[in-house]
Amino acid sequence: MPSIGDQRTLSIEEFRTIRDFIHEKAGMYFGDNKLYLIQSRLTKRMDQLGVATYRDYFYRVKYDTSQREFHELMNLVTTNETYYFRNEPQLDAFATAVLPEIIENKRKGRGPKTLRIWSAGCSTGEEPYTLGILVKQALKGEAGWNVEIIANDISEKALHRARAGEYEGATLRYVNPVVLKDYFDKEGDAFRIKREIKSLVKFVQLNLNETRKLSMYKNLDVIFCRNVMIYFSDEVKRKIVRAFYQSLANGGQMLIGHSETLHGISKAFKLKYYKGALVYMKEEGVTDRAGHATESSKSATSTPGSAPRRAPVRASSGGASKALELLAKIKAKQDAQRTLAGKIGG
Numbered sequence: 001m002p003s004i005g006d007q008r009t010l011s012i013e014e015f016r017t018i019r020d021f022i023h024e025k026a027g028m029y030f031g032d033n034k035l036y037l038i039q040s041r042l043t044k045r046m047d048q049l050g051v052a053t054y055r056d057y058f059y060r061v062k063y064d065t066s067q068r069e070f071h072e073l074m075n076l077v078t079t080n081e082t083y084y085f086r087n088e089p090q091l092d093a094f095a096t097a098v099l100p101e102i103i104e105n106k107r108k109g110r111g112p113k114t115l116r117i118w119s120a121g122c123s124t125g126e127e128p129y130t131l132g133i134l135v136k137q138a139l140k141g142e143a144g145w146n147v148e149i150i151a152n153d154i155s156e157k158a159l160h161r162a163r164a165g166e167y168e169g170a171t172l173r174y175v176n177p178v179v180l181k182d183y184f185d186k187e188g189d190a191f192r193i194k195r196e197i198k199s200l201v202k203f204v205q206l207n208l209n210e211t212r213k214l215s216m217y218k219n220l221d222v223i224f225c226r227n228v229m230i231y232f233s234d235e236v237k238r239k240i241v242r243a244f245y246q247s248l249a250n251g252g253q254m255l256i257g258h259s260e261t262l263h264g265i266s267k268a269f270k271l272k273y274y275k276g277a278l279v280y281m282k283e284e285g286v287t288d289r290a291g292h293a294t295e296s297s298k299s300a301t302s303t304p305g306s307a308p309r310r311a312p313v314r315a316s317s318g319g320a321s322k323a324l325e326l327l328a329k330i331k332a333k334q335d336a337q338r339t340l341a342g343k344i345g346g
């Protein structure tokens with residue numbers, strides 16, 4: 001076996017063993033074209049540890065009862081790209097249609113004025129803090145609301161940065177200057193998220209593939225799981241989406257990544273169409289539609305801008321064909337991405 005300092009090469013068999021282990025544990029699936037990516041990430045870690053072979057490293061991860069090295073591996077293989085106000089059309093739909101509707105229903109109802117939002121796969125915190133800002137703006141200081149934003153990720157390294165709440169550079173590029181001034185404290189070149197937003201968000205390390213644990217989250221009004229399931233196999237997506245469905249309150253809504261779709265994954269949700277955004281809803285009064293979906297849809301008008309004041313994005317009639325059109329576009333984009341990834345091989 002090669003030793004440290006040698007030109008080490010991860011064999012396809014070793015790669016597949018590690019890849020299958022990651023898939024089984026964390027749901028992420030790496031095609032054979034990701035061999036070199038995994039090799040380069042593991043090699044650095046093995047050098048740090050003084051581990052000579054991929055096989056030794058694999059055993060170290062697999063048989064470490066403390067799970068410490070498994071968490072290190074997750075830090076290495078996850079893609080944590082994120083930024084504030086990511087995907088403006090979706091956030092417009094959330095801020096001007098989804099959220100006001102939920103708030104209005106709760107105002108009218110007799111239940112507690114609680115808003116429960118879940119950012120599943122929150123990476124370094126930009127998504128849940130963005131949602132916190134939008135909720136603050138929507139509530140306009142109205143008293144009596146209890147807001148909980150649950151944010152989790154498998155990567156402890158990402159969560160560490162999320163909890164610090166300090167940002168600079170490109171991640172802030174879509175933050176409106178007024179929002180930056182109102183919700184961040186400037187410290188040198190960095191911007192620290194203000195306590196009034198930070199206190200809304202609770203970060204918890206969680207592996208979404210451990211779906212038993214997801215059942216501790218109940219009565220969610222909104223779930224954001226964006227750009228996370230894209231790394232999972234369909235089998236894992238189905239399992240997790242089923243768990244999300246169970247975690248949503250009746251009437252609860254889910255937003256996934258712009259280039260993702262639940263086509264072939266779940267028919268349990270009612271599909272709502274907004275301009276540039278699809279929202280998946282667990283219908284009021286329907287306890288379990290799993291496998292019997294009607295994907296109804298609505299069209300909408302939108303206004304651009306992650307500015308503090310947003311014009312409402314409305315759902316309106318006649319959108320079924322538009323929704324299908326959007327789904328087809330998403331599917332075509334995914335196919336193109338897969339082909340490209342295959343060609344690049346990395």
Ligand SMILES: C[S@@+](CC[C@H](N)C(=O)[O-])C[C@H]1O[C@@H](n2cnc3c(N)ncnc32)[C@H](O)[C@@H]1O
Pocket residue numbers: 026027028078079080081082083086120121122123124127152153154155158206207208209225226227228231
């Ligand atoms: C590309 S980031 C997306 C962040 C954010 N949702 C957004 O759209 O900007 C994907 C995140 O999913 C996390 N992730 C991947 N597999 C996961 C799993 N099994 N459980 C929890 N988080 C996971 C990664 O660590 C990463 O931070």
